[in-house]
Amino acid sequence: MTSYTAEFDDIPGTRVFTAERAKKGYELNQFCMSLMKEANRERFKADERAYLDETKMSEEQKQAVLDRDYNRLIDLGGQIYFLAKIFATDGLSYLQAVSTMTGMPIDEYQQMMLHGGRSPQGWRSIKDGD
Amino acid sequence: MARITHGLTTSHIPAVGAAIDLGKTQESYWKPLFDGYEWTKSWAKANVPDVVILVYNDHASAFTPEVVPTFALGCADEFPPADEGYGPRPVPVVRGRADLAAHLAEGLILDEFDLTLMYRMEVDHGLTVPLSLVYGQPDAWPTTVIPFAVNVVQYPPPTAHRCFMLGKAIRRVVEQFDESLNVHIWGTGGMSHQLQGPRAGFINTPWDTAFMDRLVKDPDGLAQMKHLEFVREAGAEGIELVMWLIMRGALGPDAEELYRFYHVPGSNTAVGHIVLQSADTPA
Numbered sequence: 550m551t552s553y554t555a556e557f558d559d560i561p562g563t564r565v566f567t568a569e570r571a572k573k574g575y576e577l578n579q580f581c582m583s584l585m586k587e588a589n590r591e592r593f594k595a596d597e598r599a600y601l602d603e604t605k606m607s608e609e610q611k612q613a614v615l616d617r618d619y620n621r622l623i624d625l626g627g628q629i630y631f632l633a634k635i636f637a638t639d640g641l642s643y644l645q646a647v648s649t650m651t652g653m654p655i656d657e658y659q660q661m662m663l664h665g666g667r668s669p670q671g672w673r674s675i676k677d678g679d
Numbered sequence: 680m681a682r683i684t685h686g687l688t689t690s691h692i693p694a695v696g697a698a699i700d701l702g703k704t705q706e707s708y709w710k711p712l713f714d715g716y717e718w719t720k721s722w723a724k725a726n727v728p729d730v731v732i733l734v735y736n737d738h739a740s741a742f743t744p745e746v747v748p749t750f751a752l753g754c755a756d757e758f759p760p761a762d763e764g765y766g767p768r769p770v771p772v773v774r775g776r777a778d779l780a781a782h783l784a785e786g787l788i789l790d791e792f793d794l795t796l797m798y799r800m801e802v803d804h805g806l807t808v809p810l811s812l813v814y815g816q817p818d819a820w821p822t823t824v825i826p827f828a829v830n831v832v833q834y835p836p837p838t839a840h841r842c843f844m845l846g847k848a849i850r851r852v853v854e855q856f857d858e859s860l861n862v863h864i865w866g867t868g869g870m871s872h873q874l875q876g877p878r879a880g881f882i883n884t885p886w887d888t889a890f891m892d893r894l895v896k897d898p899d900g901l902a903q904m905k906h907l908e909f910v911r912e913a914g915a916e917g918i919e920l921v922m923w924l925i926m927r928g929a930l931g932p933d934a935e936e937l938y939r940f941y942h943v944p945g946s947n948t949a950v951g952h953i954v955l956q957s958a959d960t961p962a
Contacts, residue, residue: 553835553906554834556907557907557910560878560910560911561878562876562877562879563873563875563878563910563915564875564876565834565910565915566832566834567833567834568834571747571833574744575744578739578743578744579744579745581739582739582744584764585740585761585763585764587762587766619875620876620877623876628832628833629875629916630739630832631739633738633739633764634763634764637763637765638764642697643874643947644694644946644947647875647879647880647947648880650875650876650879651876651877651878652877661880662882662943662944662946662947663944665882665884665943665944666871666880666882666943666944666947666949667873667878667879667881667882668882669881669882669886669912672878672881673911673912674911
């Protein structure tokens, strides 16, 4: 890991999509792209497991898709704009899908946003505790 | 000669496009946001350029995991709206400006900006939402558009400094175009937001405000900002703000602020919108 990449790991609750993660998530993100076609969305919805088994994704990536575990998907090399194709297929907005990664119920997350969003306090740096 | 007279910045939140397309702009959640664009819509109607150079980022629509161009210039005659998973937005096809795009390709590459040139490209909400916010819902967009896509998805994106230098080069190259054209340049994306992980929902209003102030008055200083500060202070997706430096570089050293609007929230995002006029613009 270069020092450039390592610096971002000091930011709490954040994974930037590095070239290394892009390689790891390649098949997962390609699967997401396949959902840009209506016919593929229909086939996926009809039998998710069968559709995933046609791809070259790892078993843990497939399971995380089935679980709609977006934090796990990001750890496994997914990137949010690719993953958006999954929640678009589910008919969810960014707000609805993104809230699932915070551990907050959607109502609470939405209220936080209406009140100006998540405060930077405590979310800047792990080492500085800020 | 062609001349870049004005620039603007705006967020390009997909839910804003959906609110427009579904007729929800007067709902209580959305109305304050759309009211903030009313000044700009009137101004834009009275100041239609020949071309908009629209700096934006693709969101896994035109660019797949297979190819990640840092800077991609749209050289085609037209750019259809992409299907991002909900079906394509019901907006007009974007008409390009191939002669100026070819001129930009030559001038910028000889100026050592190694662009990717796009002769077929679909455009997603990153490009069409700004057009909707400024021009509403016409049958055809009132201006031609040269899409300029910047990678801000995979790290590292270009530095703020590189973006600022690119903007300056765009100004020089546009001024070498023989035909008399009025050109505007838009920088889109931002402001503070994060769409991933436990830190999602991150918003930093004081930092955003200072960023807008510096964009107008201290762009050289702003161009020194490192990626780490963007992510730490503006959230993981706040890195999109590097694109605003391209717009600012293309306006020349001095620019006058004509209008500013800031609003939280637009979905997960702080909406920042500013309209600038280059100081060199003849009255």
